[in-house]
Amino acid sequence: MRKICFSLIFISQLFSNDDIILDEQKNNIQISDEPQVEEKPIKRVQNKLQYKGTVVKKVERLRNSNINFSNETTLEKFKKVSLNDVVLETLSNSDMIRSAREKVIQSQLKLDDGLADYYPTLNFEYTYSKTRHYPGEDDNSRYKFYNDRNYRFVMAQNLFAGGATYYNVKSLRESLLVQRNMYKLTVQEELNKAIKAYFGVVFSKKAVEVNKKHMIKLQRILDIVTIKYDNGASSIGDLTSIKANVSNAQTKLIKDKSKLEEALRYYEYIVGKKFSKTLPYERDFNIKIAQFDKLFQRAVSQNPNLKNYYLNIEAEKYKVQNAQSKFSPKVDLEVTYNDIKDQEDYEGDENDFTGRVKLTYNLFNGGKDKNKVLRSYSILRDLKFRLNEEIKKLKWNLSKLHTSINSVKDALKSTKSEVSSSQEAVEAYWEAFKLGEQDLNVLLQGQRQLNSAELELIKFERSNIQDFFLLLGYTGDLLAYFNIDPENNKFVNFSTSTYNKKLYDDLKDKKLLFDEEIKEKIVDKKEKKEQKPKEVKKEPSLNENIDLFIKTFLQADENSFMIIIKDFDNVYDAFDFIKEQKISKESFAFDILKKYKIKTIIARKIFDNELDARQEMKKMSKTTNKSLELKTIKDIKELYIKYLEGLEVKVKEPKPKVKIIEKIQMLKKQQSFKTNEDFKKRFLEANKENYTINIATFTSMKEAISFAKKEQIYDNSFVFKYIEGKELVKVMYGVFENYEDAVISLDILDDIKQKYYPVIEKIQTKQNLYKQNKELNEKEKKTQEYEIVTKSKIVDSKEDKKEDKKKDKKENRTKSLNDFEALFLEVPKNYYTINLATINTKEEAKEFTLKHGIEDTSFVFSFGDKNLAKVMYGVFENYEQAKKALEELPLNLRKNSPYIEKIAKKQDLYNKYHSLGKDK
Numbered sequence: 001m002r003k004i005c006f007s008l009i010f011i012s013q014l015f016s017n018d019d020i021i022l023d024e025q026k027n028n029i030q031i032s033d034e035p036q037v038e039e040k041p042i043k044r045v046q047n048k049l050q051y052k053g054t055v056v057k058k059v060e061r062l063r064n065s066n067i068n069f070s071n072e073t074t075l076e077k078f079k080k081v082s083l084n085d086v087v088l089e090t091l092s093n094s095d096m097i098r099s100a101r102e103k104v105i106q107s108q109l110k111l112d113d114g115l116a117d118y119y120p121t122l123n124f125e126y127t128y129s130k131t132r133h134y135p136g137e138d139d140n141s142r143y144k145f146y147n148d149r150n151y152r153f154v155m156a157q158n159l160f161a162g163g164a165t166y167y168n169v170k171s172l173r174e175s176l177l178v179q180r181n182m183y184k185l186t187v188q189e190e191l192n193k194a195i196k197a198y199f200g201v202v203f204s205k206k207a208v209e210v211n212k213k214h215m216i217k218l219q220r221i222l223d224i225v226t227i228k229y230d231n232g233a234s235s236i237g238d239l240t241s242i243k244a245n246v247s248n249a250q251t252k253l254i255k256d257k258s259k260l261e262e263a264l265r266y267y268e269y270i271v272g273k274k275f276s277k278t279l280p281y282e283r284d285f286n287i288k289i290a291q292f293d294k295l296f297q298r299a300v301s302q303n304p305n306l307k308n309y310y311l312n313i314e315a316e317k318y319k320v321q322n323a324q325s326k327f328s329p330k331v332d333l334e335v336t337y338n339d340i341k342d343q344e345d346y347e348g349d350e351n352d353f354t355g356r357v358k359l360t361y362n363l364f365n366g367g368k369d370k371n372k373v374l375r376s377y378s379i380l381r382d383l384k385f386r387l388n389e390e391i392k393k394l395k396w397n398l399s400k401l402h403t404s405i406n407s408v409k410d411a412l413k414s415t416k417s418e419v420s421s422s423q424e425a426v427e428a429y430w431e432a433f434k435l436g437e438q439d440l441n442v443l444l445q446g447q448r449q450l451n452s453a454e455l456e457l458i459k460f461e462r463s464n465i466q467d468f469f470l471l472l473g474y475t476g477d478l479l480a481y482f483n484i485d486p487e488n489n490k491f492v493n494f495s496t497s498t499y500n501k502k503l504y505d506d507l508k509d510k511k512l513l514f515d516e517e518i519k520e521k522i523v524d525k526k527e528k529k530e531q532k533p534k535e536v537k538k539e540p541s542l543n544e545n546i547d548l549f550i551k552t553f554l555q556a557d558e559n560s561f562m563i564i565i566k567d568f569d570n571v572y573d574a575f576d577f578i579k580e581q582k583i584s585k586e587s588f589a590f591d592i593l594k595k596y597k598i599k600t601i602i603a604r605k606i607f608d609n610e611l612d613a614r615q616e617m618k619k620m621s622k623t624t625n626k627s628l629e630l631k632t633i634k635d636i637k638e639l640y641i642k643y644l645e646g647l648e649v650k651v652k653e654p655k656p657k658v659k660i661i662e663k664i665q666m667l668k669k670q671q672s673f674k675t676n677e678d679f680k681k682r683f684l685e686a687n688k689e690n691y692t693i694n695i696a697t698f699t700s701m702k703e704a705i706s707f708a709k710k711e712q713i714y715d716n717s718f719v720f721k722y723i724e725g726k727e728l729v730k731v732m733y734g735v736f737e738n739y740e741d742a743v744i745s746l747d748i749l750d751d752i753k754q755k756y757y758p759v760i761e762k763i764q765t766k767q768n769l770y771k772q773n774k775e776l777n778e779k780e781k782k783t784q785e786y787e788i789v790t791k792s793k794i795v796d797s798k799e800d801k802k803e804d805k806k807k808d809k810k811e812n813r814t815k816s817l818n819d820f821e822a823l824f825l826e827v828p829k830n831y832y833t834i835n836l837a838t839i840n841t842k843e844e845a846k847e848f849t850l851k852h853g854i855e856d857t858s859f860v861f862s863f864g865d866k867n868l869a870k871v872m873y874g875v876f877e878n879y880e881q882a883k884k885a886l887e888e889l890p891l892n893l894r895k896n897s898p899y900i901e902k903i904a905k906k907q908d909l910y911n912k913y914h915s916l917g918k919d920k
């Protein structure tokens with residue numbers, strides 16, 4: 001009994017110390033260290049009562065109160081790095097992307113070669129020869145000698161080849177698009193590799209952490225059972241059972257550590273050596289996916305693999321037409337100028353100018369041309385079959401991923417709940433086990449269940465994230481998720497990176513990591529010891545350069561000059577300008593107060609005299625559109641001192657005012673979306689045998705009308721509602737007398753064709769569909785919606801009433817104007833605007849702005865005795881901005897010959913015909 005009491009006291013003391021040791025181990029644990037097991041002889045206290053024939057064996061025990069770690073790579077000093085940084089680094093170092101880029105360049109050069117066939121060829125030929133002719137001219141000479149010397153220019157131009165050149169160029173242009181898409185596909189593949197490598201490290205590391213924690217728990221149990229066994233309070237079965245569990249956990253940990261090592265090697269291979277000492281850590285992403293039908297519809301139009309098929313099919317169609325052109329005759333023009341300088345019996349210079357038209361037509365070549373056409377048709381069919389199979393495969397993959405993400409999302413919730421419950425259960429088992437009230441097997445089972453649940457949670461998280469990014473790849477949205485546009489030459493934007501460039505400054509192996517950039521001299525070991533380490537000079541940062549220049553500025557002569565660059569809206573714009581112009585070593589920025597507004601200016605370069613300063617300012621005016629001004633350093637110092645002291649604005653103290661608030665119920669304005677009435681009439685009255693193009697189906701009239709205006713087909717489209725289970729909106733385009741005209745128009749709608757797959761139909765079917773749903777389209781909703789509008793009125797003192805009356809007049813004028821129209825009338829008179837058009841009535845002008853989608857950036861007003869209407873577009877601070885906006889206008893707006901003018905003219909014109917009295 002005394003021994004049992006002693007063992008219980010010892011166990012309780014062990015638990016109190018062991019908890020402290022465990023906490024320290026948790027804090028100091030290193031992921032890559034592997035626990036080792038030490039063996040020690042076990043002393044068993046035997047009962048005094050011995051039985052005859054009983055053999056007592058010596059039992060060896062597994063003892064490991066302190067975990068020893070192996071000399072593996074530790075992750076403590078690794079720099080944490082985000083997924084975005086890893087993606088950018090991978091793409092910037094990928095040779096596969098560079099190779100794909102070169103293929104795009106090769107395809108572009110082939111297209112240039114094809115375009116060259118449209119141009120004539122010009123050749124120059126020069127001939128010089130000596131001839132010995134037998135017999136000679138008379139009996140006395142055996143041979144006759146003479147020279148031939150001439151030159152000529154030959155110009156050749158193909159006039160007709162059955163469209164061979166045209167279809168060849170079209171085919172090459174489609175091939176170029178194929179290569180560009182292949183380039184995007186390569187970028188996406190490299191991006192997928194980066195994602196795989198990143199999450200491979202994240203979740204392998206997490207698995208090691210979970211198993212290590214499990215190993216520590218089992219080790220504690222082993223220590224307790226060993227002490228109990230030494231004191232006779234536990235059986236050999238309990239001891240061997242816990243030994244087996246510890247060995248099993250150790251095996252799992254070794255496997256997981258091996259996987260982590262492999263993941264780190266693969267990560268270094270994909271991302272590059274520069275990131276070998278970085279540690280991925282992100283695993284929390286906001287995963288939301290749309291309905292399957294929408295995903296599939298988007299994938300069919302955006303999937304990179306399908307795009308390749310679409311483009312290859314278009315290219316092959318042109319190859320078919322190119323092959324068919326061989327059955328047409330070929331007509332060539334050749335113009336030759338020949339100048340003879342010397343020949344047999346030469347009497348003087350001779351020249352010929354010859355023009356020749358050559359017609360070539362192949363009558364028979366063994367069926368080569370026919371076979372070429374048939375081969376192209378076969379390739380075309382093959383591509384279409386493979387496209388259909390690829391679409392079915394895509395749908396299956398999308399369905400599988402969509403189901404997996406949704407099911408794993410639910411599984412994650414239940415698994416997290418299981419982990420939480422298992423943790424509580426294990427803690428309760430531990431407390432009971434310490435007191436000797438809990439069976440060992442129950443505790444081990446609970447610990448194993450907790451470990452399994454935690455590993456299952458990691459598995460689900462990894463599956464969910466990887467499936468999500470795989471889904472983005474199928475729908476063609478993966479590049480957009482990381483804001484990557486491969487068509488832009490600088491598509492890798494490191495400004496979005498948060499990676500610290502000074503990561504390796506304190507590492508001993510810095511030179512090894514940057515061996516591609518730093519050329520090291522090969523020296524002997526003795527020379528290396530004697531050689532002093534070279535100091536690497538770091539280039540000062542942008543802020544350091546500016547601080548150094550400010551010190552120089554404060555010590556400069558006050559009679560010197562500097563150039564002031566103004567006005568920037570904020571200090572960030574000013575710093576961006578300094579960075580772009582690379583003038584951080586000779587400029588600084590600070591704030592000034594201008595008309596009660598804070599503006600930022602840049603003071604640049606110190607000049608000893610005014611002449612040098614003005615010459616430099618003249619050069620700068622050619623490279624920037626910012627306002628420039630010359631000031632002395634004395635004046636600039638005064639402004640800078642005010643900036644340092646703090647900008648102060650003296651404002652009169654406001655007088656107390658009474659604010660009366662009224663709430664009024666008013667009708668809510670409803671925006672209407674209607675189809676083009678002229679084309680609607682033409683569509684419905686068209687011959688039933690005519691054809692039309694069924695563009696697409698939308699879920700709302702607003703979406704359909706916006707689409708028609710965006711694609712610039714509004715004037716030639718008919719948009720109407722119909723019922724098919726639910727209310728839908730159909731967009732029809734054009735009225736065509738025959739099927740061929742409809743096919744030609746469909747080819748023109750190339751962008752729409754690739755996105756929405758429009759089809760040609762008999763117009764009668766859609767006329768009947770509209771008639772069936774006529775009431776739905778012609779009846780407007782009469783339900784009126786109301787909104788509560790809050791109006792306030794401020795009662796001022798008598799002194800301010802005069803000023804308020806003046807303000808009221810101004811407010812009355814602009815009460816009916818929208819925000820842009822009010823802005824148009826209030827901006828300074830030196831601003832610019834674009835005069836778009838003059839239209840007969842204000843109503844037609846309003847329709848004009850709605851038709852072209854510029855109602856929010858245009859000002860329509862009437863003028864003159866005939867009430868004509870002006871349409872003014874945009875408000876610009878300077879002429880350059882207005883000119884740029886004019887060049888970017890759509891063709892259908894530029895055909896009206898819009899022009900730029902000072903905004904003051906139109907402000908005065910509006911005020912002339914829209915004064916307060918005239919409005920009344």
